[in-house]
Amino acid sequence: MPTIRRVLIVGAGIGGLTAAIALRRNGINVEMVEQNPNWSVYGVGIIQPNNMLRALDCIGLAQQCAEDGAGFPGWRIHDKDGNHLMDAPSTCAAAPAYPENNGITRPRLQKILSDAALSAGATVSLGTTIDAIHDEGNAVRVTFPDGTSSSYDLVIGADGIYSKVRELLFGDKYRPLYIGQAVWRYNLPRLPSVTWGEMFFGPDSKVGLVPMAEKEMYMLLVSSEPGNPWMDRAQLADNMRQRLSAYTGPVAQLRERITDSAAVVYKPMETLLMPDPWYRGRTILIGDAAHAATPHLAQGAAMAIEDAVLLGELLGRDSGLQEVLDEFMRRRFERVRFVFDSCNQISTWEKQEWLGENDPNAKPGELLHSAILELMNDY
Template structure:
């Protein structure tokens, strides 16, 4: 018999939905609350690298979305003018029948995750979050923002960078900080040569092109934005073109196609890392609520997905809840800290325009670390 029979998940993003799926597949009752009244997702696309593909396969999700995704094998690094610097072959960690990497639109991924979670029996309530909770040795009494109440064996805070659950656990001790950079994204019709993750780097900045479907890819670039200035939504197209001014080759050709500010997704980069156990009693943080970092290594969502898989495994592996949560921390803390710190390092080196920084070496190191079993 499982130590925990019912779990409340706060937050209906990638981490929360994957946790719901993983727990339901283990037979644990799950209720999920999401603050948004309309369960939509922002943004353009997401990269799921080899380790993430492996865990999505273990969650039984790969087949459901591969038709809506773009499978690719390699990561290539180029100069800002498009001259090749390195090509890093992918690893088929999910098995020979599955790709090394996947690019997928966030909407398509959300559709698969939300529909699967509900099909498996997750009870979902939108427009609701946690107001407060009190816990004792056998459970957590939760008061919700709509005035309702419930009691659960475990509460999982998967409510992102500005986590309400984190605040209830730790107060103001862990607050997101602006890193000095922002990320810009824009969708384009895929061109034939972008059949892999293409990263462009140099003194002029860092940008990338990611295939999402046969007819779709997205461009991203990071920029140094001292003071985190407010950006006029009407000027985002011009702002993105300006920040791509130093790029030639394929990125330079795409730059002049950016004319509609409504098609540009702009986001200041903020980070937070809970540098102690992510749980107190029967309340646990996962994903960005515990370890939000920047997208420089493309592993933010991947770490949340891994959290979900490990949590379900440990909750059904025997021992007391305290022992289970400590085993979860033993498997997750250093791995997530590595990704968080190295992602921030890459951003800092970009802002410093450090010519000695070995980005290729860092990518190779990340791929080697994340290929290890969790």
């Protein structure tokens, strides 16, 4: 019998929902609170690398993701004019029954996870969060904005990079850091030629085309944005098209289809890595609340899902909480730091190249390939 019987999860996004599913599979009672009253996510896509599919398979959801998404074997690399340079195949070594990568829309993934969590018996309260955490040794008492309180065996903070739980535990000591790049995303009809993930390298940016379904794909654009400039939401489509002006070939043809500013998702790249441990007493952080890397390895959601699946597995054992939390950190911290450091290195090399600086040690392709192989190892 698990020693943890009642858990509160703060945040019902990818990490929180996965944790709820993993905990319910072990008979642990789960309550979730989610600040977003609509429980919505933005509508572009997400890449599920093979190690994420392995983790999802542990909770019985990899097959549904693969059926609702679009698998692709790796990245086909082009210059800005669409000339093919090379193929960079990925691997399915972590989960051989599933694609090397799977593209899926965020709303579809959210529905898969939320349906599974609710069907398993987890509950969710929308439009609310927590106000205070009081660790009482053998339990943790949480106060809610309406003045009520309740006790839990464990609180899991899965409330993102601007985590309220992190602030309550550690103050404002740990804050996200803007790294000088941003990513733009836009959904488009899938081109018949897009059977891989397609990547195009320009003089001061890069563009990706990612399959999400038989007739859907999304474009991602990574650009340098010094100083983290404010972006007028009404001008996002114009600004995205302007940053694609150096491209010819397929990207130039797609550029003219970017017309709806409301459909452009613009995100400055911010990073965060909490030191070990990510817990204090009976409260622990997972996902972006504890570690947020840039998207250069497409591993942000994968790391959150791995966190959640492993924590659920460990809490299902007949072990003391301290033993569980210590093992969790032993198995997660170095792996997450590897992703964090690798992403930062690739970002640094990109920014140097876009400024015309020559770094003879810059080998982003090699680092990307070796990192993918490393992450196929179990954790």
